[in-house]
Amino acid sequence: MTVHPPGPLWTGRASNRAQWLLAAAGAACLALGIELAVDAPWTSGVVPLLMSVIGCLAAGLLILYGTLAFVHVHVTVDAEAMVVRCGHMGLPRRRISLTEVTSAEFLPRITPHQWGGWGYRWRPEKGTAVIVRRGEGLELRLGDGKLFTVTVDDAENGVRVIRTHLRALAR
Numbered sequence: 001m002t003v004h005p006p007g008p009l010w011t012g013r014a015s016n017r018a019q020w021l022l023a024a025a026g027a028a029c030l031a032l033g034i035e036l037a038v039d040a041p042w043t044s045g046v047v048p049l050l051m052s053v054i055g056c057l058a059a060g061l062l063i064l065y066g067t068l069a070f071v072h073v074h075v076t077v078d079a080e081a082m083v084v085r086c087g088h089m090g091l092p093r094r095r096i097s098l099t100e101v102t103s104a105e106f107l108p109r110i111t112p113h114q115w116g117g118w119g120y121r122w123r124p125e126k127g128t129a130v131i132v133r134r135g136e137g138l139e140l141r142l143g144d145g146k147l148f149t150v151t152v153d154d155a156e157n158g159v160r161v162i163r164t165h166l167r168a169l170a171r
Contacts, residue, residue: 012152030060
């Protein structure tokens with residue numbers, strides 16, 4: 001049985017079903033690479049065929065992992081930290097201790113354009129973000145002045161819980 005620290009516990013999720021289409025494209029590239037390796041005529045030479053097979057397999061794996069890792073995000077907040085887990089395996093994962101957080105804000109509209117796309121993003125002037133879809137999210141300002149942003153459903157309640165824990169830590 002897991003024992004949680006005292007205080008409110010909050011969990012939130014966000015999903016992007018459109019990324020399943022990109023995952024299907026990655027799987028198709030992977031299948032094409034396998035098909036070329038198994039059933040292609042070797043009349044054009046070994047090097048071109050090998051380059052095609054390796055290219056298809058590499059592109060398929062990169063697209064597949066890159067999309068499946070960010071199909072959804074799961075965020076948990078307790079009295080000690082906020083933990084963000086991406087995808088089905090929970091990787092990448094980020095744990096931010098609430099002692100590092102100076103403030104938390106609710107953002108009603110976050111777009112991938114603001115951060116340069118979907119996924120785990122880094123911008124030197126802003127900080128890092130986990131963007132799986134457009135819409136509401138929360139933003140933490142860390143002690144070093146950088147931001148950590150995540151798109152998640154019910155972000156307003158998440159910010160409320162984080163602020164409650166920050167007030168308790170300030171005492």
